Amino acid sequence: MARQSSSYPILCASFNQDNSGFAISTKDGFKIFDSNTGRLCYERAVGAFIIVEMLYSSSLLAIVGAGEQPSLSPRRLCLFNTTTSAPLREMTFLTSILAVRLNRKRLVVVLQEKTYIYDSNSLEILDTVDTVPNLKGLCAFSPSLDGCFLALPASTIKGSVLVYNVMELQSHCEIDAHRSPLAAITLSSNGTYIATASEQGTIIRVHLVSEATQSYSFRRGRYPSTIFSLSFAPSLQLPDILAATSSSGSVHIFSLGFATNQSRCKRSSSFLGSILPDSVNDALDPADHHVLHAAVSAGVRSYAVVRKVDKIADASSSEFSSCSRAVVSLITYNGYFQEYTFSINNKNESSWSLDREFNLLTFVSDSAKSS
Template identity: 35%
Template sequence: MNTRSPLESPLGAVVLSIAFNDDCSCFAVGLNTGFCIFHSETCSLRTTRDFNAGVGLVQMMGKANYVGLVGGGRQPKFAANKACLSTSALNNACDLILWDDLKSKAALEISALTPVRGVQLSKERILVVLQNSVRVYKFAKPPQLLSAYETANNPWGLCCLSAKRIAFPGRSVGHVQLVETATGNVSIIPAHSSAIKAIQLSRDGELLATASETGTLIRVFATSNCARLVELRRGIDPATIFSLAFSPSGTMLACTSDKSTLHIFDVPHPNRRGGEGKGKWGFLSKIPMMPRVFSDVYSFASAPFEADDDEAALVGGALPVSESTTLGTSRPPKGVVGWVSESTLLVIGAGRDARWERFVLQEGLDGRRHCVREGWKRYLPGH
């Protein structure tokens, strides 16, 4: 007998999705009842909207009042075949809505033949991520399709957008497509031999970090020439990577996984000196014939974070794996990382027991940098 409870119970709100805005000053969460926006630094509520229906994906547009929404959960707000950014009534059947929170309305509407898996927004572009393609639209009324790219199977909706570049999975497993937004030029990076599980661009768009579904290595590339700059070792045992995030300067990278550990690495930045090689295992990397594991770059600091798997709340037991899977009806996201400053970062979790955790980098008496949890909070309304 299956004694597990459904993800969305009548006992209260459940967080189905999480996303930071571009500078991590705010984060938005999709709920089984609508969505909320919080100030990152204090975890104080900025906006809440009750639709009495589920939002399986949420994405903010910088500090603007627009929020991209995709229906999800057991009672999704929007139908499964459209995407919207709209100022008309929310009753319109659509998958993704860029909600105008200032007017409490939607603003544009985009149709898609298959369910939307991800969305990225800027003042110029709307990126709609489908299971096997990425469609780029001009942010206009009506939206104008600029380009479309085929991808390998992308059930997690992986896609990153910076001022100059877009990154998303390639057509071959383990590859990444890097698009220059000004010219449309496409570069293919053979990042991994297995499927891509996480990608992230630095805020200036000069660095790209990737991890595969194996989860042992993170690779960092220079986007200017696609050269691999460094290989970071999260661990030896396979793991599911939850989140990758560059610090504001791009000289550090944070990583979370289902090992319930937050790792922070130094990374070399093409435009800055320092930070390269601090995580290496010293003299061991110089000994001939030593196993490769000793020459990889390891994190300089780590800390445990809350990653309760909400076992009692699971429906599918994993993230969406096919076009027929509805967003928000499987394992709620955990360990979503955002840097609020060069020394402070947050880790956000979804589910029933949704938590905000604040970590700071401090120099210890031993002269080394340490990652210390400074505080935490259950952020769901009513908790």
């Protein structure tokens, strides 16, 4: 989540690969927080950055300047050590860096028309992927080494996605997800699912990556809205829920229940489902959809992740265990962190409670308070 409008005090926000920490940047510098405690772990006030990416909870950061001063060029990627507060390595590119993703084996650098794949340890370049013009730097990355995929836009006129296997260094598939160009994409942490939204923002689709087949189609709303973020819940197997934020100011939760998926697969494979166009299929496919209205003022950019999900078995049913409670963390680009508990019972009734909220811009570290 970078390259945002300068009208926001927060220039970029990103959670690490397991959502245990997050980073923000402003015109003055960047800050690293612990998601579980809200503790400010590190801050550096040296100027504006458009990209700050963490490697889990390690001391390694990938940072890119906003170009407001010569030493912070948007064409220069710096691998930075927070323990020593010193750069480890710098890499300069011909054009501005639009996105960076990394795990313990791979480093991905996204430019407007090229994406570079590096070995994270040696920084040897492994492959170069030519892409369609990607002005927003849209990309998604699944950090799991067993299902390590990178997703990039494959068209500028429709919502097609290129899914690339970063470990095997080859294209995996191309998915035609929407009629309109993409606005948001995300991969589940294990690389099982990919979710997409187009510039229309009314339909969110989820595909099974291994087979490039559509598994879910959710209607977010009937009126167009800009989708700011998509995020799957963490899971070692199948993700339970998908969270989305949009310019309407609402947070949306979509359930990805196994039993629901079975019924959808049966319907989509029926004769009627096979001959109906997508737009009609979407209308016939009701979403297990829960909304927190007005979480953010309309139009304010926001970024939500599902940090944790607790499940309980429904004793009255032989179906798959249902999601009972989820922790949803939200960063707003006007400077706030919010954390909600989302709960749902076996009657599909949901509730939201705000557990934490604090101002990211005025937050002071414990060491600063004691001094």
